[in-house]
Amino acid sequence: MTAKPQQHSAPLLIQNAQVVDPASCRNEVADLFIADGLLLPVPSTLPQGTRRMNAKGLVVTPGLLDLHVHFRDPGATTAETLVTGSRAAAAGGFTHVVTMPNTNPPCDRPKWVQRQLDPALAAHVLPAACVTSGRHGRAVADLEALAAAGAMAFTDDGAMVADPSLMLDALRRAKKLDRVVMDHAVLPELAGTGVIRDCTAANRYHLPVFPPEAEIAAVEQDIRLCRETGARMHIQHVSCAASVTAIRAARRAGLPVSGEATPHHIAIAAEDIDADNGNLRMNPPLGSREDLRALREALLDGTLTTFATDHAPHTPDSKAHGFVHAPSGVIGLETAAAVSYSLMVGVEGMPLIDWVARWTTGPAAILGLPPPALTTGQPANLALFDIHRPWRIQPEHFQSLSRNCPFAGWTLHGHAMLTICAGRVTWAHGSL
Numbered sequence: 001m002t003a004k005p006q007q008h009s010a011p012l013l014i015q016n017a018q019v020v021d022p023a024s025c026r027n028e029v030a031d032l033f034i035a036d037g038l039l040l041p042v043p044s045t046l047p048q049g050t051r052r053m054n055a056k057g058l059v060v061t062p063g064l065l066d067l068h069v070h071f072r073d074p075g076a077t078t079a080e081t082l083v084t085g086s087r088a089a090a091a092g093g094f095t096h097v098v099t100m101p102n103t104n105p106p107c108d109r110p111k112w113v114q115r116q117l118d119p120a121l122a123a124h125v126l127p128a129a130c131v132t133s134g135r136h137g138r139a140v141a142d143l144e145a146l147a148a149a150g151a152m153a154f155t156d157d158g159a160m161v162a163d164p165s166l167m168l169d170a171l172r173r174a175k176k177l178d179r180v181v182m183d184h185a186v187l188p189e190l191a192g193t194g195v196i197r198d199c200t201a202a203n204r205y206h207l208p209v210f211p212p213e214a215e216i217a218a219v220e221q222d223i224r225l226c227r228e229t230g231a232r233m234h235i236q237h238v239s240c241a242a243s244v245t246a247i248r249a250a251r252r253a254g255l256p257v258s259g260e261a262t263p264h265h266i267a268i269a270a271e272d273i274d275a276d277n278g279n280l281r282m283n284p285p286l287g288s289r290e291d292l293r294a295l296r297e298a299l300l301d302g303t304l305t306t307f308a309t310d311h312a313p314h315t316p317d318s319k320a321h322g323f324v325h326a327p328s329g330v331i332g333l334e335t336a337a338a339v340s341y342s343l344m345v346g347v348e349g350m351p352l353i354d355w356v357a358r359w360t361t362g363p364a365a366i367l368g369l370p371p372p373a374l375t376t377g378q379p380a381n382l383a384l385f386d387i388h389r390p391w392r393i394q395p396e397h398f399q400s401l402s403r404n405c406p407f408a409g410w411t412l413h414g415h416a417m418l419t420i421c422a423g424r425v426t427w428a429h430g431s432l
């Protein structure tokens with residue numbers, strides 16, 4: 001792909017928005033001025049051609065950053081592509097996404113990293129590359145060459161790097177490269193063929209049960225390797241209460257361990273699974289009510305410093321034949337802000353600025369990036385959300401190529417109304 005020059009939108013004055021910016025501890029009604037792709041001081045005389053937007057009642061945040069998306073490109077581009085996935089990201093208020101390397105072929109060579117770095121996309125793609133060559137779990141990939149090509153993180157997501165000696169080598173090399181290793185912490189020999197946690201649906205339909213120990217033992221193993229190396233270790237899609245407890249203890253001991261919670265794991269429990277619904281199947285599976293409670297507590301107290309969607313598109317046909325026959329994964333980019341806002345701020349009383357931090361400064365720190373901020377001179381990466389008007393989730397209107405959304409029909413607050421990425425309007429809802 002050839003890089004196209006950035007097209008900045010006309011200068012824009014956003015008036016009367018509630019500016020929520022964790023990096024500068026700012027939460028106040030103010031105006032923002034955008035020109036030449038940057039946030040600039042509001043000039044006393046507006047340049048010719050400046051558009052004005054009255055954002056009264058809307059919340060403006062730095063563009064959200066999602067640490068965990070699958071864009072299926074290359075390999076399964078009937079489910080999603082870099083272009084459609086980036087559009088879905090923009091429609092959810094995201095300006096930055098970390099793409100998982102479990103494509104076909106997997107992203108284990110510099111050329112597969114480089115092809116994702118396209119400034120014409122509707123979001124900044126920050127590629128994660130494989131930890132092991134081919135994601136086979138047999139030999140560590142050329143992490144040095146992958147980082148030089150632009151890989152922002154390493155993971156074999158979809159599978160754990162279960163061999164401790166391989167993970168140890170990867171962590172030592174990633175530390176030298178100042179990159180984080182992210183792990184799909186599920187020990188395959190303990191998980192077996194399990195697809196669902198022990199629950200009513202599992203019993204009723206005789207489904208193979210996923211034991212929580214498969215995740216908990218994996219998290220404990222990863223924490224041990226983190227302690228041994230001092231390298232940054234990030235646990236993907238945490239789903240069990242005991243995993244949260246282990247991460248909390250490790251962080252209190254000063255280890256550079258972090259973890260993410262997905263909107264679906266904090267919204268739906270295993271007991272809610274309806275066997276007709278393929279959109280409730282994901283890996284790791286939905287947890288118990290106690291797990292859901294523990295994840296919310298961990299987001300509130302900062303044990304988990306980030307949300308992440310694990311946006312995993314699958315074609316409608318593949319998800320249409322019930323829970324048992326469905327592939328694992330749900331889409332999440334276009335509902336993540338509303339689900340997480342409605343549950344964490346609306347139900348749990350999380351301070352608004354903390355909710356924004358879990359989607360911006362939290363994930364940026366895990367990648368080792370400077371904190372996204374709405375301060376003068378910064379690139380104009382921002383999003384506006386309507387937290388007052390209810391929004392009904394209708395996947396048929398999504399930008400994603402796929403429709404496997406577990407929240408269809410839910411009514412929530414926190415719909416993204418406008419997204420600006422590097423000064424370009426990448427999403428505008430309706431007449432905005």
Ligand SMILES: [Zn+2]
Binds near residue numbers: 157158159283284
């Ligand atoms: Zn995973």
